[in-house]
Amino acid sequence: MSDLLSLSSIAPRSWQGFAALALLAGAFLLWPLVDVTPGYDVTTGVLIFFLLLLAIQFDHFPPVARAIFLFIGAHGAAWLLLAGITGNEGSARASFYLMLAAAWLLAWRCVTVLSALRPTSRWAATALRLIIPAIFGAWILIIWEAVTRGAGIPFILLPPPSAIGVRIANSLPVLAADVRQTIFKAVIFGYVVGSGAGFLAAIAADRVPFLRRGLLPIGNMVSALPIIGVAPIMVMWFGFDWQSKAAVVIIMTFFPMLVNTVAGLAASGHMERDLMRTYASSYWQTLFKLRLPAAAPFIFNALKINSTLALIGAIVAEFFGTPVVGMGFRISTEVGRMNIDMVWAEIAVAALAGSVFYGVVALFERAVTFWHPSVRGG
Numbered sequence: 001m002s003d004l005l006s007l008s009s010i011a012p013r014s015w016q017g018f019a020a021l022a023l024l025a026g027a028f029l030l031w032p033l034v035d036v037t038p039g040y041d042v043t044t045g046v047l048i049f050f051l052l053l054l055a056i057q058f059d060h061f062p063p064v065a066r067a068i069f070l071f072i073g074a075h076g077a078a079w080l081l082l083a084g085i086t087g088n089e090g091s092a093r094a095s096f097y098l099m100l101a102a103a104w105l106l107a108w109r110c111v112t113v114l115s116a117l118r119p120t121s122r123w124a125a126t127a128l129r130l131i132i133p134a135i136f137g138a139w140i141l142i143i144w145e146a147v148t149r150g151a152g153i154p155f156i157l158l159p160p161p162s163a164i165g166v167r168i169a170n171s172l173p174v175l176a177a178d179v180r181q182t183i184f185k186a187v188i189f190g191y192v193v194g195s196g197a198g199f200l201a202a203i204a205a206d207r208v209p210f211l212r213r214g215l216l217p218i219g220n221m222v223s224a225l226p227i228i229g230v231a232p233i234m235v236m237w238f239g240f241d242w243q244s245k246a247a248v249v250i251i252m253t254f255f256p257m258l259v260n261t262v263a264g265l266a267a268s269g270h271m272e273r274d275l276m277r278t279y280a281s282s283y284w285q286t287l288f289k290l291r292l293p294a295a296a297p298f299i300f301n302a303l304k305i306n307s308t309l310a311l312i313g314a315i316v317a318e319f320f321g322t323p324v325v326g327m328g329f330r331i332s333t334e335v336g337r338m339n340i341d342m343v344w345a346e347i348a349v350a351a352l353a354g355s356v357f358y359g360v361v362a363l364f365e366r367a368v369t370f371w372h373p374s375v376r377g378g
Contacts, residue, residue, distance in 0.1 A: 016109040017056045023102040024052055030095035033081075034088045044080055048099060051077045055106045063113055070110035071135070077103040078142050082149070086162075090152020100146050107139055159341045164348060167341040174330070175349050182314050182327040183353055185242040190249025191310040195303060197250070198257025205258070206265045207283070216262065219255040227252065231317040240321045248317040253306040260302035264295025300365040307357045311350060 027033075033045070055073025081100055085092060114132055119125045141161045147153070148160040155163060168175065205212040231248050238244035268291050276286045318328025327346050334342040 014109050014112070016105040016112070020052065020102040020105040020109075021056055023098045023105070024049065027095040027098040027102070030093060030098065033084065033093055033096040033099065034091040035093060036088050036091045044084060048077045048080050051080075052099070052102050052106065063117055067110050067113045067117075070106050070113065074103045074106035074110060075138075078107075078139075078146075082142065082145055085146065085149045089149045092146075092150030096146075096150055100143070100150075104139060104143065107135060111135055156338055156340050159344060163341050164344045167345045168348065171342065171345060175345065177325050178327045178330050178346065179349060179353060181242060181323070181325045182245070182318065183311070186245035186314040186317075187249060187310045187357075189242075190246035190314065191253055191306060193246070194250035194253030194310070195257045195306050198254040198302070199261055199299070201254070202258050202261030202265065203287075205262055212262065215258065219258050222251070223255045223259075225251075227313055227316050228320075231313075232320045234317065235321040241323060242326075245314045245317040245322070245326075248313045249310045252309045252313040256305050256309065257299070257302040260298045260305075261295060264298025265291050267298065268294035296369045297365075300361065300369065303361050304358055304365070307361050308354055311354045311357065315350060 028049070031045070051073040055070045055077075061069065077099065081096065081103070085096065111132055114128060114135075117128060119128055145160045145162060148155075148158055159167075201211075201215060205215050227248065230251060231244075234244040234247040234251075238247050265287075273286065273290065276290055281289070315328040315331070318326040319332050322329045327350055331343050331346050334340075334346070
């Protein structure tokens with residue numbers, strides 16, 4: 001009976017732990033990890049096993065300590081696996097992938113434990129909201145790196161994240177010039193003008209009924225226009241510099257703002273509007289004190305949508321003619337030169353810039369619409 005109790009005290013408490021233990025046993029039976037000699041030395045292999053087993057064993061500890069040891073074990077083992085496969089590309093055996101899968105399962109368990117935590121302090125809750133998606137994103141990169149190097153996928157087809165990171169570090173001046181041309185000139189100008197014009201048009205459509213009946217159907221039609229058809233025309237009209245790309249961005253951001261603002265202006269309740277009428281409020285007083293605050297979530301929803309549409313529109317427009325600088329120009333040029341790592345570097349920078357842009361708008365939304373139930377509950 002005591003033997004059974006001792007076994008239950010060291011057995012994993014989650015299905016991820018049981019699965020990781022089974023994968024470790026399979027990896028041990030299929031050792032070595034690579035087909036080449038020298039591959040992983042015995043010390044490295046033992047250390048990887050030790051880290052993973054330690055993480056499984058600490059699944060019995062309190063939640064915070066459990067999450068810490070799961071994090072250290074999973075990511076320490078993953079780092080050793082990636083360090084060993086570098087230079088031995090294309091030689092990974094099944095045992096390598098089994099150990100990688102075991103580490104991934106423990107990282108999954110770590111995220112599960114972290115998600116169940118209920119921190120009392122505000123900074124801890126904020127840190128937790130950042131750590132969980134960071135672990136998820138890190139494992140996308142870890143698996144990408146391990147598969148491309150372990151399977152020996154040619155870099156021209158899919159470079160590993162480490163090669164893309166090296167390319168970014170070595171091309172910072174070029175990337176900075178591309179960001180300045182595409183984002184700080186075309187995207188921001190087109191975003192501000194397109195969103196602002198859409199907002200003003202929505203106010204006019206709300207004020208004048210026949211404009212609403214005419215603009216919204218046209219807006220739905222124009223929003224369905226293919227960007228690859230509009231971009232060459234804008235280049236012909238406004239030239240090869242950033243102005244033509246800004247024109248594409250204006251077209252793409254105008255109608256989402258128009259449609260969302262019109263819908264938001266109709267979101268205020270009938271009782272609130274009747275109350276404003278009893279106070280003899282004018283149209284503009286009702287607009288600024290009731291209807292625009294009620295429409296704020298719709299307006300910010302359009303701003304967040306436009307933050308991604310603007311970047312996509314500017315990059316695609318640069319495929320159809322631009323000076324020798326710009327993110328879209330660089331992508332199209334480097335694809336022709338087979339410099340795929342530079343293409344991925346531009347994609348990574350564009351994704352980062354788009355995420356930052358979206359995040360800034362979302363933070364501004366929380367500051368402005370703090371009173372809204374969706375913000376108070378989030």
